[in-house]
Amino acid sequence: ILGGYEAKPHLRPYMASLQLDGQHVCGGFLIAEQWVLSAAHCTEETDGRVFQVLLGAHSLTEPEPHKRLYQVRAQFPHPGSNIHNNKDDLLLLQLEEKAELNAAVQVLPFQREDRDVAADTVCDVAGWGTITHSGRRPDKLYQVERPVISRDVCNHRTRHDHTITEKMMCTDSRRRDTCKGDSGGPLVCNGVAEGVVTAGSRVCGNYKKPAIYTRIAPYAAWIDSVMASADG
Numbered sequence: 001i002l003g004g005y006e007a008k009p010h011l012r013p014y015m016a017s018l019q020l021d022g023q024h025v026c027g028g029f030l031i032a033e034q035w036v037l038s039a040a041h042c043t044e045e046t047d048g049r050v051f052q053v054l055l056g057a058h059s060l061t062e063p064e065p066h067k068r069l070y071q072v073r074a075q076f077p078h079p080g081s082n083i084h085n086n087k088d089d090l091l092l093l094q095l096e097e098k099a100e101l102n103a104a105v106q107v108l109p110f111q112r113e114d115r116d117v118a119a120d121t122v123c124d125v126a127g128w129g130t131i132t133h134s135g136r137r138p139d140k141l142y143q144v145e146r147p148v149i150s151r152d153v154c155n156h157r158t159r160h161d162h163t164i165t166e167k168m169m170c171t172d173s174r175r176r177d178t179c180k181g182d183s184g185g186p187l188v189c190n191g192v193a194e195g196v197v198t199a200g201s202r203v204c205g206n207y208k209k210p211a212i213y214t215r216i217a218p219y220a221a222w223i224d225s226v227m228a229s230a231d232g
């Protein structure tokens with residue numbers, strides 16, 4: 001998160017850190033007791049290894065009462081996701097067991113009504129992604145508020161040049177923005193998860209490249225079908 005500030009500990013009890021060998025790789029969030037939603041692109045440099053999911057955390061390193069690392073039983077990237085574009089950039093992770101819910105571990109509802117969030121709506125996004133252009137990684141969760149920008153503005157030739165589909169949305173990226181390691185985290189508007197951070201052009205903090213999110217509502221049926229079909 002660039003241009004943001006340290007979050008209040010455990011006020012975002014749905015936040016997940018997707019880790020490999022104890023290293024934060026991507027964000028994610030709890031959508032059901034045994035399920036975390038994130039971004040498919042997060043599996044790109046993992047050469048087939050399965051994530052571990054840290055829940056109940058504010059600090060990535062310090063001991064905290066409700067912090068717990070969960071094993072992942074299975075990972076389900078959206079079948080339409082691919083490395084060449086941002087389409088269908090969603091990843092469902094089934095935890096090895098149901099997460100123990102408490103003050104620091106809670107589920108976040110996601111939007112099921114497929115209607116665009118109005119431009120200028122101020123939403124918030126949090127993550128353990130880099131907090132400087134030089135790539136400094138925080139130990140604590142950071143957050144930032146960002147206004148939604150219309151798809152027409154985001155698709156302008158000088159911005160994302162008509163690559164933003166009706167299953168994506170954008171927020172202004174002037175100075176305050178998402179960055180490396182924030183992918184997979186939720187864009188929360190009025191207490192509901194409306195989008196999932198996708199890296200897009202990977203640029204951070206440049207107003208000419210607004211932040212891009214996969215809208216969740218268009219994928220509600222896919223999410224429900226994967227959760228219903230998986231065992232347990």
Ligand SMILES: NCc1cccc(Nc2n[nH]c3ncnc(Nc4cccc(O)c4)c23)c1
Pocket residue numbers: 130132133134135173177178179180181182183197198199200201202203204205210211212
């Ligand atoms: N703002 C959109 C967005 C959301 C999520 C991730 C991303 N960026 C990135 N995702 N993956 C990456 N691998 C390497 N570098 C990256 N961006 C980067 C790093 C240092 C300085 C800088 O200006 C940009 C990214 C960008």
